[in-house]
Amino acid sequence: MNNQRSFFFNVDWLTILIYLCLCTIGWFNIHAAVFDETHPQIIDLDTEYGKQFIFIISAVVLGAVILLLDSRFFNGLAPVFYVVTVLLLIAVLVVGRNVGGNQAWIPLGSFRLQPSEFAKFSTCLLLARYLSGVNIRITEPKSFFTAAAIIALPMFLIMMQPDTGSTLVFCSFIFILYREGLSPIFLIAAGLAITLFILALLVNEWYIIGALAAVAGAILFFIRRTPQTVITIVAVLAICIAFIFVIKPLYAHFPSHQKARIDELLGITSDKRGIGYNVNQSKIAIGSGKLWGKGYLEGTQTKYSFxxxxxTDFIFCTIGEEWGFAGSVVVIGLYMFLLMRIIMMAERQRSPFSRVYGYGVASIIFFHVIINIGMTVGLVPVIGIPLPFISYGGSSLWSFTILLFILIKLDSNRLGHIL
Known part of the structure; x- marks a missing residue:
């Protein structure tokens, strides 16, 4: 009896409440996005909002089951979850259904299972298990490359589908490695590479090289010049210059649709009726909502399917149009609050496994939210990833539910045994 009471009070019910709020917001906006006057019923299993209602109920049940399991179950079976999802990722390449150019779904009757969604939490579990092992130091080459291999295997299989959006989500695990001691030079290098990539597409490479040389010269002028620092700065400059000269040849081999999306985003081309149509209509929908929105089921961009x-991918523009700036701020605020709760839970763990896993949950949700909302307002290329707990889809909702509720379960046991 005391254990039951202890469990009840240790569960982070506030995080569960945020989860339920996001799921409810998602259901109402899916209802608005696909509303058909010939199917006016709130629960109609022939519609996406009817199916999403079932997905939400089953997800809540799934979350409750997770809370009833022993915390050690997730650590012990992490390799099993990982192997199963890898096998499913291989299977989808053989028997998967091609939808929108991606062979990412396994048909199961009227339902389609997307293994890449479940690979996120299984990879997160195995990575947490490995990094929490005895004598594992991410600063050591063996530990770093083993962790990188755990992340890279599902990335490679998902890229084979090809599903660029889901592949890029796995890059968010670098934040886990950084939290566990990886040098910040990797994050700086990644940021510099992205910056140089964008500049090389917009500016003549010789201007960029001149600017880099000027920065390097200024650094050498103001710091203490030792042979080691001079060699380091010159080496970094040489690597950057070499990278600049390979960007355009490399970019030429990008798939044409990805190049078109990047060109549209950067303003290199403008095709509002072609590749830029989705984003342009999304921005129109969000902008037309103004401060308070047009009202539920009153969005014209939404109602007439522009x-x-x-x-799915553009559900946020329904929120912007019908609930306006105020509604958008509420949704973004809920995500920020959820991420703060997750990081707080991760930091208060006594178990290294739980801490690493918590940061994995935060990284995945943060990446999804930033990229999904960013692409609906034209700040990042369209790569097709769902908005957590809000976008339509059973695989997405179930995988995010499993991801979050495992952390809630681990957190509820933070004062108990050390995993």
Whole structure:
């Protein structure tokens, strides 16, 4: 009896409440996005919002089951979850259904299972298990490359589908490695590479090289010049110059649709009726909502289906149009609050496994939210990833539910045994 009471009070019910709020917001906006007057019922299993209602109920049940399991179950079976999802990722390449150019779904009757969604939490579990092992130091080459291999295997299989969006989500695990002691030079190098990539597409490479040389010269002028620092700065400059000269040849081999999306985003080309149609209509929808929105089921961009994939990848523009700036701020605020709760839970763990896993949860959700909302407002290329707990889809909702509720379960046991 005391254990039951202890469990009840240790569960982070506030995080569960945020989860339920996001799921409810998602259901109402899916209803608005696909509403058909010939199907006016709130629960109609022939519609996406009817199916999403079932997905939400089953997800809540799934979350409750996770809370009833022993915390050690997730650590012990992490390799099993990982192997199963890897096998599913291989299977989808053989028997998967091609939807929108991606062979990412396994048909199961009227339902389609997307293994890449479940690979996120299984990879997070195995990475947490490995990094929490005895004598594992991410600063050591063996530990670093083993962790990188755990992340890279599902990335490679998902890229084979090809599903660029889901592949890039796994890059967010670098934040786990950074939290566990990886040198910040990797994050700086990644940021510099992205910056140089964008500049090389917009500016003549010789201007960039001149600017880099000037920065390097200024650094050498103001710091103490030792042979080691001079060699380091010159080496970094040489690597940057070499990288600049390979960007355009490398970019030429990008898939044409990805190049078109990047060119549209950077303003190199403008095709509002072609590759830029989705984003342009999404921005129109969000902007037309103004401060308070047009009202539930009153969005014209939504009602007349101007935005493709509006119940999935572009669900945020429904929020912007019908609930306005105020509604958008509420949704973003809920995500920020959720991420703060997750990081707080991760930091208060006594178990290294739970801490690493918590940062994995935060990294995945943060990446999804930033990229999904960013692409609906034209700040990042369209790569097709769902908005957590809000976008339509059973695989997405279930995988995010499992991801979050495992952390809630681990947190509820933070004062108990050390995993």
């Amino acid at each position: 935005v493709p994939a509006q119940s």
